[in-house]
Amino acid sequence: MTPKEIAISAVSALDEKKGGEIAAIEIADLTALADYFVIATGTSNTQINALCDAVEKRLKEQGEMPLRREGYRDGTWVLLDYACVAVHVFSQEAREFYDLERLWRDGKRLDLTEVLTRD
Template identity: 50%
Template sequence: MTKLEAVVKACEDKIAKDIVTIPIDPGLAIADYFVIATGNSRNQTQAIADEVEKVMNEMGFEHRGIEGYREGNWILLDFSDIIVHIFTTEDREYYDLERLWSK
């Protein structure tokens, strides 16, 4: 299982909705992929983030940073080549990252 597949599966295991992977243009040097997922509540977004972090740690990957965990509306996990965005429904609709980053 690839690192990207493991992130997606961890999201699925915590019943995340509308999981999307977006390849990032190599010239931007931000990351290789964004993974965007939605949770029904702040508790669920935190549970999804916890599961992603657990699975990545088990595979030997630690995050470089985590933002927004306490609030839980938009949690960002930075694994260097993969950046995971976990939103509540309202925040995902508001920020609409798919529109901004999709080609």
């Protein structure tokens, strides 16, 4: 899978589990950290973990395994590292505090209107 396909698949899995404020930012031209950041918000620790589980399951079915998973026990910010794609799932408070969209505002936000099924 291409990095963009991995990001879109993660977005779709997050959307199906009702992740909030889903965004995908292409950062390949800005850093060597990853090609894309996928960002979503969960309403509780339980939902944050369920969102991450859904992403992992979807991508595993497509032959992609994360290199690491950080923050799962804490439940306020979980990072799934797929090398070329970093999936960040935050509580609302943590998302506002870290504000990755502001930090990576020079990145290109993907248009997700055709991927997201909910309003």
